[in-house]
Amino acid sequence: MSFEIAKQAIDYLLDEKRNFQEDGVIWDFIGGEPFLEIDLIEKICNYAKLEMYRRNHKWFNNYRFNFSTNGLNYHESRIQKFIEENHSHLSIGITIDGTKLKHNLNRIYRNGKGSYDDVVKNIPLWQKQFPKEGTKVTISSDDIPYIKESVLHLYDLGIHEIHINCVFEDVWKEGDDKNFEKQLVELADEIIDNDLYKDFSCSFYSEDIGKPLKDNGNWCGAGMMLAVDASGFFYPCLRFAAYSLRSKKPIVIGNVKDGIDQNKLRPFLTLNRTTQSRQECIDCEVAGGCAWCQGENYDAADTNTIYQRSVAICKMHKARVRANNYFWNKLYRKLELQGTRDDFEKNRRKVKPIVC
Ligand code: SF4
Numbered sequence: 503m504s505f506e507i508a509k510q511a512i513d514y515l516l517d518e519k520r521n522f523q524e525d526g527v528i529w530d531f532i533g534g535e536p537f538l539e540i541d542l543i544e545k546i547c548n549y550a551k552l553e554m555y556r557r558n559h560k561w562f563n564n565y566r567f568n569f570s571t572n573g574l575n576y577h578e579s580r581i582q583k584f585i586e587e588n589h590s591h592l593s594i595g596i597t598i599d600g601t602k603l604k605h606n607l608n609r610i611y612r613n614g615k616g617s618y619d620d621v622v623k624n625i626p627l628w629q630k631q632f633p634k635e636g637t638k639v640t641i642s643s644d645d646i647p648y649i650k651e652s653v654l655h656l657y658d659l660g661i662h663e664i665h666i667n668c669v670f671e672d673v674w675k676e677g678d679d680k681n682f683e684k685q686l687v688e689l690a691d692e693i694i695d696n697d698l699y700k701d702f703s704c705s706f707y708s709e710d711i712g713k714p715l716k717d718n719g720n721w722c723g724a725g726m727m728l729a730v731d732a733s734g735f736f737y738p739c740l741r742f743a744a745y746s747l748r749s750k751k752p753i754v755i756g757n758v759k760d761g762i763d764q765n766k767l768r769p770f771l772t773l774n775r776t777t778q779s780r781q782e783c784i785d786c787e788v789a790g791g792c793a794w795c796q797g798e799n800y801d802a803a804d805t806n807t808i809y810q811r812s813v814a815i816c817k818m819h820k821a822r823v824r825a826n827n828y829f830w831n832k833l834y835r836k837l838e839l840q841g842t843r844d845d846f847e848k849n850r851r852k853v854k855p856i857v858c
């Protein structure tokens with residue numbers, strides 16, 4: 503993205519107060535490796551800050567810059583200078599997939615060498631600067647055998663919060679749900695038997711999931727946020743850009759020059775659970791926490807619709823719910839026996855799932 507495109511996008515967002523009435527803003531840099539372009543990013547962030555201030559915009563008092571990085575150049579002086587200057591308005595997540603073996607399966611340099619060693623040496627600095635930040639792990643079929651050891655390894659590295667979720671694409675093989683449940687039950691045993699639940703959390707286990715749903719909201723924020731690509735086109739979420747889609751055409755809802763075309767945005771504003779779910783999902787006894795991705799719904803749908811929910815994740819969610827019930831059952835029995843349940847409920851960490 504050129505600075506000019508970023509500038510036009512910022513100007514549009516700040517000018518259009520009528521369409522963007524939120525109390526705060528998150529400027530999220532995602533896609534590729536943002537810290538490779540730290541000079542450009544610094545220029546963009548400085549412009550956003552200056553313009554929010556100059557226009558006396560309410561977001562000046564409530565803004566955040568968000569980065570997902572592979573962490574390889576995190577220690578470099580230019581990155582560290584940027585962090586120092588913006589620390590109180592920054593969220594930075596370093597992506598590390600788990601053990602060295604697991605991480606190096608996918609995260610390799612051009613020459614095929616794994617990147618694990620170079621990421622791991624930056625974890626202590628990152629955790630010192632952002633002790634509350636967790637890491638995000640995404641599970642696909644081939645990753646299932648590594649779940650338990652990977653989460654425990656991330657705890658060993660000092661990362662306290664693990665945000666983890668299954669991909670939404672239809673990648674699941676026969677028996678994956680059983681193996682997934684087994685991994686989650688074994689991980690639950692490790693967390694509870696070794697008292698790790700006191701200091702660490704993993705988003706797979708949540709008391710809020712696995713119940714019938716009354717709420718009719720949309721799971722995903724597509725249409726409620728704005729994604730801008732390098733050419734200045736607007737999307738309801740980056741999953742509707744051409745580079746994110748397998749089989750459908752991109753859905754462009756505007757651009758930095760002409761702004762948002764409200765007619766193109768309108769279908770996204772009517773999305774909720776019932777407008778896109780089949781009856782089985784409406785009636786489902788364990789629907790709570792069963793997520794969907796609007797971009798994947800569109801990509802996997804039989805026609806060019808955003809109103810057909812993909813349920814490729816169904817058996818994995820049900821397996822997660824069974825393991826989750828096991829986790830809380832075992833933990834509360836232990837705490838009741840110790841007489842420490844009240845203390846735990848008062849002081850524990852809660853992790854919200856991040857699903858994109
Ligand atoms: S996808 Fe499956 S688990 Fe999820 S709500 Fe629908 S029926 Fe329930």
